[in-house]
Amino acid sequence: MASTTDHSQAEAPTGVTAQQLKEFWHYFSENKGAVAGLAVVVLIIILAALADVIAPHSPIQQYRDHLLQPPFWQEGGSLAFPLGTDAVGRDLLSRLIYGSRYSLYVGCVVISISMTAGIAIGLVAGFFKGVLESLIMRIMDIILAFPSLLLALVLVALLGPGLTNAMIAVAVVVLPHFVRLTRAQVLSESNRDYVTSARVAGASRLRLMFITILPNCMAPLIVQASLTFSTAILDAAALSFLGLGAQPPTPEWGAMLAEAREFILRAWWVVTFPGLAILITVLSINLMGDGLRDALDPKLKRS
Amino acid sequence: MLRFIVTRIGLLIPTFFGVTIAAFSFIRLLPGDPILLLVGERGIDEDRHAELMAEFGFDLPIWQQYLNYLGDILHGDLGRSIVTKQPVVEEFLTLFPATLELSICAMVFAVVLGLPAGVIAGVTRGSKFDHTVMAVSLTGYSMPIFWWALLLIVVFSGELGWTPVSGRISFLYYFEPVTGFMLIDSLLSGEKGAFASAVSHLILPSIALGTIPLAVIARQTRSAMLEVLGEDYVRTARAKGLPPLRVVGLHALRNALIPVITVIGLSVGVLLAGAILTETIFSWPGIGKWMVDSIFRRDYQSVQGGLLLIAIIVMTVNLIVDVLYGWINPRIRHTR
Numbered sequence: 001m002a003s004t005t006d007h008s009q010a011e012a013p014t015g016v017t018a019q020q021l022k023e024f025w026h027y028f029s030e031n032k033g034a035v036a037g038l039a040v041v042v043l044i045i046i047l048a049a050l051a052d053v054i055a056p057h058s059p060i061q062q063y064r065d066h067l068l069q070p071p072f073w074q075e076g077g078s079l080a081f082p083l084g085t086d087a088v089g090r091d092l093l094s095r096l097i098y099g100s101r102y103s104l105y106v107g108c109v110v111i112s113i114s115m116t117a118g119i120a121i122g123l124v125a126g127f128f129k130g131v132l133e134s135l136i137m138r139i140m141d142i143i144l145a146f147p148s149l150l151l152a153l154v155l156v157a158l159l160g161p162g163l164t165n166a167m168i169a170v171a172v173v174v175l176p177h178f179v180r181l182t183r184a185q186v187l188s189e190s191n192r193d194y195v196t197s198a199r200v201a202g203a204s205r206l207r208l209m210f211i212t213i214l215p216n217c218m219a220p221l222i223v224q225a226s227l228t229f230s231t232a233i234l235d236a237a238a239l240s241f242l243g244l245g246a247q248p249p250t251p252e253w254g255a256m257l258a259e260a261r262e263f264i265l266r267a268w269w270v271v272t273f274p275g276l277a278i279l280i281t282v283l284s285i286n287l288m289g290d291g292l293r294d295a296l297d298p299k300l301k302r303s
Numbered sequence: 304m305l306r307f308i309v310t311r312i313g314l315l316i317p318t319f320f321g322v323t324i325a326a327f328s329f330i331r332l333l334p335g336d337p338i339l340l341l342v343g344e345r346g347i348d349e350d351r352h353a354e355l356m357a358e359f360g361f362d363l364p365i366w367q368q369y370l371n372y373l374g375d376i377l378h379g380d381l382g383r384s385i386v387t388k389q390p391v392v393e394e395f396l397t398l399f400p401a402t403l404e405l406s407i408c409a410m411v412f413a414v415v416l417g418l419p420a421g422v423i424a425g426v427t428r429g430s431k432f433d434h435t436v437m438a439v440s441l442t443g444y445s446m447p448i449f450w451w452a453l454l455l456i457v458v459f460s461g462e463l464g465w466t467p468v469s470g471r472i473s474f475l476y477y478f479e480p481v482t483g484f485m486l487i488d489s490l491l492s493g494e495k496g497a498f499a500s501a502v503s504h505l506i507l508p509s510i511a512l513g514t515i516p517l518a519v520i521a522r523q524t525r526s527a528m529l530e531v532l533g534e535d536y537v538r539t540a541r542a543k544g545l546p547p548l549r550v551v552g553l554h555a556l557r558n559a560l561i562p563v564i565t566v567i568g569l570s571v572g573v574l575l576a577g578a579i580l581t582e583t584i585f586s587w588p589g590i591g592k593w594m595v596d597s598i599f600r601r602d603y604q605s606v607q608g609g610l611l612l613i614a615i616i617v618m619t620v621n622l623i624v625d626v627l628y629g630w631i632n633p634r635i636r637h638t639r
Contacts, residue, residue, distance in 0.1 A: 033441075142321035145614040147576035150594060154610060157598045158332055234447055238580055241449045242595060257450055264453055265461040272457075275450025283445040290441075 027295035034291020040284035048100040056082070057091035059098040059251040064089050068267045084269045086260065092269065095251035096277050102252040103233045103281055106167055110232035111225050113171035118178020119221065123209050125179065126186025137183070140176035148173045152235055156244045163236070163252065166245035170235045174228050181224055185217035219296040226289035230282040237278050253278050307629050315618055322618070326611040327372050330603050331365075381608035386600050391608030395590060400483025401471060402582070402589030406574045408505050409513035414567065417517045421524025422559075426551055428529060436521055443518030448577055452511035452584040459507060466503050469586035473500040512581040516570045523566045527559040534558075561631055568624030572617050 029035055047054060057063075069085045070077045077084060083092040125136040143151065155169035156162075189195060190213070198212045237254030239245035246252035248259060253274040260270035338347065338355045347355070356362045360371050375381070381391040417440075424436040460468045467473065471485045478492035486505070489497035531537060532555055540550045578591035586592070590609060597605040 138317045138321060141318045142325060144572075145318060145322050145618050146325075146610065147572045147579075147613065147617065149576035149579055150610070150613060153579065153595070153598060154329065154606060157606065158329065230445065234445075237447055238449055241580070242583065243599075254447075254449075257453070261453065264457055268457055271450075271453050275447055275454065278447045278450060279442070279445060282447070283442060286441060286445050 024295050028291050031291040031294050033287045034294070037284040037287025037289075037291065040280065041288055044100050044281055044284075045104065047097050048104050051097045051101060055091075055094035055097045056080075057094040059095045060090065060249050062089045063091070068263065068270070070267070071269050083273055084267070086256075086270050087263055087267075090249075092273055095256060096253070096273055098251045099253045099256065099274065099277060100281070102163070102246060102250065103237070103278070106163070106170075106236040107229040107232050107285075109167045110171045110174065110236070111229055113168070114174045114228065115178055115221070115225055117171075118175050119182050119214070121175075122179040122182025123186060123214065126183040126190070127205065127209055133183075136179065140179050143173065143176050148231075149235060149238060152239060153242070153244065156239060161244045161247065163240070163246040163250070166236050166239040167232075169239070170232050173235070174231060177224060177228065178221065181220055182217060185220060186213055189213050189216055223289060223293045223296060226285060226292055230285040230289070233278065233282055233285075304630065308626055311622055311625055311629075315622060318618060319615075322611060322614045323373060323376060324369070326607050326614075327369055329607050329610065333603065376611070381611065382604040384597075384602050384605045386597075386602045386605075391605050392612075394593070394605065395609060395612050397483070398588060398590050398593050400480075401485070401587060402575075402578050402591060404484045404486065405505070405508055405512060405581070405587060405589060406571075406578065408509035409511075409574060409577075410516060410567065410570070412509050412513035413516035413520050413570075417520030418524055418563070421521040421563075422528055422551070422556060424521070425525040425528025425532065425559075433525075436525065440518040440521040443514045444522070446514055446518075448511055448514060449580045449584060451514060452507070452581055455507045455511055456584075466507050467500075471501065471504050471588065472497065473504075476500060508581050508585045508587055511584070512574065512577045515573060515577060516567075519566060519570065519573075520563065524559065524563050527562045528555060531555045531559045561628070564631070565624060565628055568620060568627070571620040575613060575617065 028038075063081075063085060066081060066085045066089045068087055069081055069089075071084045072079045072082050074084075081091050081093070083096070085091055086095070121136055125133045146154075152166070152169040152173045155172060156165050159165035159168065195208065195212055198208060203212060236245055237252070237257075240252050240254030241258045243258060246255045248255055256274040257271065260267075260274065264271050338352055338359070338361065353362075360368055363371070379392055381395075383390055384394060387394065420436045420440075424430075424433040427433055456468055459465050472489060476489065476492070476494055476497040478488060478494065478497070481488050481491055485501040486498065489501040532551075537550060537555050540554045541547075545554075575591065578589060579595055580591070581587065582589045582592035583595050590613070594606065594609050594613075597603075597609065
C-alpha cells in the first residue's frame with residue numbers, strides 16, 4: 001500500500017492541523033457513497049446511545065398476547081409493535097435498536113484489541129530485524145493458514161461461549177492484518193530522509209518508533225481499521241448465530257437470527273429485520289471505509 | 304523456476320510445523336482433564352483413567368507427546384472420533400467431496416457472473432452499469448451470508464417452492480457413492496430424476512456461498528481492467544486501429560486476468576469459512592457442518608484433526624496459486 005502524503009522532505013509533519021482536516025473532508029465529501037455511509041453510521045450511533053429513550057418497549061419484555069405479530073402494515077399488525085414481535089412476544093423494533101449497541105461495542109472492542117496489539121507487534125517486527133521478526137511473521141502466517149471463522153470458532157470452543165470470548169477470538173483472527181501492514185509501513189518509512197535525520201540527531205529507538213515513524217504510518221492503518229470494524233461485526237454475528245457468541249435473551253442481531261430460524265417459513269419479519277440491520281450497518285461502514293481510503297490515500301484514487 | 308518453487312516450499316515448512324503445534328496445543332489448552340474431556344460427562348474410575356492416560360500418551364513429557372503426535376501425522380493417523388469411533392482422516396475424506404462440490408459450484412457461479420460484470424464495468428467506467436455493479440458488489444461484500452442463505456430459503460423454497468431446503472439429494476434416491484460428488488454419482492446411478500434433484504439441492508447453497516467471492520471478483524476484475532486499459536500497449540493497440548472488442552478481449556483482458564486469478568485462488572480460505580455457515584444452514588453434509596457439529600458434540604479429537612487438515616489444504620492451495628502466479632508473471636519470481 002502506498003504511503004499517504006509526500007514526506008520526502010527531512011521534516012516529519014506531526015499532529016493534525018485544521019488545514020489537514022479541511023483537506024481530508026474535501027476529498028472525503030467528494031465520495032457521495034462515503035458521506036451517505038457516514039450519515040447512517042452516525043444515525044446508528046445515536047440510536048445505540050439513546051436506545052433507552054427511543055425504543056418503544058424493553059428489549060426483553062415478553063407480551064404473551066402478541067406472539068409472532070406481523071409488522072403494522074400487514075394484517076394483524078399494530079403500531080404498538082411497528083416491526084412485529086418475535087416468538088415469545090418481544091417487540092422486534094426495540095430489540096433491533098438495543099442490538100445496535102452490541103454491534104458497535106463488538107466493533108470497538110475488537111478494533112481496540114487488535115489494532116493496539118497489531119501495531120505494537122508490527123513495530124517490533126519492523127524495527128528488530130532478524131530472528132524476532134521471522135518468528136513474529138511466521139506466527140502471523142500460522143494464524144492466516146486457518147480460515148478466519150473456523151479459527152474464531154475453535155478459539156471460542158477453547159474459551160467458552162459468550163460475547164466477550166467471541167470478541168477476543170475475532171480480535172486474534174484479524175490481528176495478522178494489522179501486524180503485516182504496520183511492519184510493511186515501517187520498512188518503507190525507515191529509509192526516508194526524515195527518519196535518517198532523526199536517527200542522526202540522536203533520537204532513541206522508542207522515539208523513532210512511536211514519534212517519528214508511527215504517525216506517518218497511520219493512514220493505511222485507519223483504513224484497515226474501518227474494514228476490520230465491519231469484519232468484526234459480521235464474524236461476531238456469525239458466532240452468535242452459531243450459538244457461540246452472545247447468548248439469549250441478549251438482543252444481539254446474530255443471536256436474534258438464530259432464535260428466528262425455526263420460524264423462517266411462518267414469520268418472515270423475525271428473520272428479515274435482524275439480518276437487514278447487520279447488512280445496513282456493515283454496508284455503511286464499508287462505504288465509509290472506501291471514502292476514507294480515497295481521502296487518506298489520494299495517490300491510490302488517482303491511479 | 305525450480306528455485307522459486309523450492310524457496311516457496313521452504314517458507315511453508317515452519318508454518319506447517321507451527322500449524323501442527325497449534326492443533327496439538329488445542330486439546331491440551333482446553334480447561335480440565337484431557338481424558339474426562341474425551342470420555343464426556345459419564346465419568347470414569349481411577350484405574351481406567353490411568354489406563355487411558357497411558358493409551359493416549361498424556362502421561363509422557365509434553366515434548367515427547369508432541370513428537371508422537373508428529374509421528375502419527377506423518378503416518379496419516381489423526382486419531383479417532385470420540386463420538387463415531389471412526390478414524391478422523393476417514394471421516395474427513397468421506398465428507399470432503401461434499402464441501403469440494405459445493406465450493407466448486409459456488410466458485411463457478413462467482414466467476415461466471417463476476418468476471419463479465421467486472422470487465423464490462425471497467426470498460427464502461429462511470430456508466431449506469433458500472434455504478435450498479437459497484438453498488439451490488441459492495442452489498443454482496445457486506446452481506447452476512449448466514450442471513451442471505453435464510454432469505455434465499457424464505458423466497459425460493461418457502462414462497463415459490465422451487466428448491467428443496469436442505470441436504471444434497473432427495474431421500475427418494477439412494478445409491479452407493481462412487482466419487483463422492485453428487486452430481487457425478489447421480490448421473491452414474493442412471494436413476495431418472497436423480498441428477499435434477501442433486502442440481503436443485505445445490506443451487507441455493509452455491510449462491511449463498513458464492514456471493515462474497517462474486518463481489519470480490521467483480522470488484523477486482525473492474526479495477527484490474529481499469530489499470531490495464533491505461534497502459535501504453537493498450538493505447539498502441541487502439542492507435543493501430545484494432546477493433547475495440549479485440550483490444551479489450553485480447554490485449555487488456557489477458558493481462559487483467561493475472562491478479563484476478565490470484566484472487567480466485569486465495570478465496571479458498573473464504574470459501575471454507577463460508578462453508579461453515581452455508582453447510583450448517585442447508586444441512587449440507589460437508590466438513591464445515593462437521594466441524595461445527597464436532598465442536599458442539601465436544602468431539603475434540605475430530606476438531607483437532609479437522610483443523611490441521613483444513614490448514615494444510617489452505618496452505619497447499621496458496622502455494623499452488625503462488626507458483627502459478629510466478630509462472631504467469633516472471634517479474635515476481637525474479638524479484639524475490
